[in-house]
Amino acid sequence: MDMKATAVASASGTIINAIATGNGSAFGINLKVKATVELFDDGKNNIEGVVKDNPKVKPNLIKRCVKNVLDYFGLNYSAKVITETQIPIKSGLSSSSATSNAVVLATFGALGERIDDELILNLGIKSSFDEKLTVTGAYDDATASYYGGITVTDNIKRKILKRDKFKDDLKVLILIPNLKKNVDVSRMKLLKDYVEVAFNECLIGNYYRALFLNGILYASALNFPTSIAIDAIENSAVTSGLSGTGPSYIALCYEEDVEKVKKALEKYGMVIVSELDYRGAEIIG
Ligand SMILES: Nc1ncnc2c1ncn2[C@@H]1O[C@H](COP(=O)(O)OP(=O)(O)O)[C@@H](O)[C@H]1O
Numbered sequence: 204m205d206m207k208a209t210a211v212a213s214a215s216g217t218i219i220n221a222i223a224t225g226n227g228s229a230f231g232i233n234l235k236v237k238a239t240v241e242l243f244d245d246g247k248n249n250i251e252g253v254v255k256d257n258p259k260v261k262p263n264l265i266k267r268c269v270k271n272v273l274d275y276f277g278l279n280y281s282a283k284v285i286t287e288t289q290i291p292i293k294s295g296l297s298s299s300s301a302t303s304n305a306v307v308l309a310t311f312g313a314l315g316e317r318i319d320d321e322l323i324l325n326l327g328i329k330s331s332f333d334e335k336l337t338v339t340g341a342y343d344d345a346t347a348s349y350y351g352g353i354t355v356t357d358n359i360k361r362k363i364l365k366r367d368k369f370k371d372d373l374k375v376l377i378l379i380p381n382l383k384k385n386v387d388v389s390r391m392k393l394l395k396d397y398v399e400v401a402f403n404e405c406l407i408g409n410y411y412r413a414l415f416l417n418g419i420l421y422a423s424a425l426n427f428p429t430s431i432a433i434d435a436i437e438n439s440a441v442t443s444g445l446s447g448t449g450p451s452y453i454a455l456c457y458e459e460d461v462e463k464v465k466k467a468l469e470k471y472g473m474v475i476v477s478e479l480d481y482r483g484a485e486i487i488g
């Protein structure tokens with residue numbers, strides 16, 4: 204019986220970046236990473252990883268994800284894991300959380316194991332920690348990628364405080380500016396008291412205000428332009444802000460305003476037009 208499965212997971216945009224306080228919030232975006240995992244019961248523990256379409260990206264995370272699942276079940280299988288992605292990498296769209304979700308889920312599928320959501324999320328987060336790709340575990344990003352929709356989380360306790368949907372049917376514009384990623388954790392932690400203000404708005408469902416405020420705060424701390432989000436709003440975006448630790452910015456708008464907002468953002472770099480995702484991660488083959 205061949206042990207092989209394919210799974211997808213979603214990118215996620217940031218409403219509240221959890222690095223300053225441990226509490227965060229994110230929402231699913233319909234850009235997917237696809238992972239195919241094939242297992243061989245040969246007792247050799249030889250795991251091969253292939254990152255299609257991104258030759259510069261090492262397979263360390265995806266090999267770690269498969270290893271952590273096999274170790275969890277005490278199996279010494281060999282494996283081949285292949286990923287391909289629509290998600291810009293190292294950009295603040297949580298490609299690492301999405302990839303961990305997709306590879307762990309595909310490995311569970313290949314094993315024919317019962318789909319235990321929390322176990323899959325935790326093995327994915329463990330893998331991201333093992334590869335030093337996260338500060339808080341990014342449980343906000345991981346759950347938004349896995350379940351879709353909006354999640355509001357305590358990343359330290361790994362608790363979902365709230366799940367929700369945006370009240371409007373919105374398009375998601377993603378700006379990939381020509382700016383270098385800068386993960387200065389100590390500067391981000393200086394924002395704690397102010398991010399708490401934004402988080403309280405998020406907890407009561409004022410997601411547009413929370414996303415904008417969070418973006419201004421983190422862009423200021425990380426020396427990214429704050430004017431970009433304001434340009435988006437000036438051109439009818441309902442909200443806009445830095446996503447994660449950047450450099451990507453996101454803008455949410457109604458369909459009829461896409462061209463206007465896109466034009467405003469394009470002077471800063473490449474713009475991807477996508478939409479909200481409510482499907483999350485799933486096994487597709
Ligand atoms: N499609 C993919 N295949 C394999 N590894 C990936 C893929 N996408 C992301 N990764 C891993 O995640 C890392 C990027 O994650 P991170 O630094 O957290 O940035 P972000 O989450 O903002 O995209 C990459 O360096 C790589 O290790």
Ligand SMILES: O=C(O)C1=C[C@@H](OP(=O)(O)O)[C@@H](O)[C@H](O)C1
Nearest residue numbers: 220221295297337338339447448
């Ligand atoms: O590493 C972390 O703990 C986090 C990383 C950030 O996302 P990116 O990795 O996408 O920048 C942030 O949005 C998230 O709330 C917490």
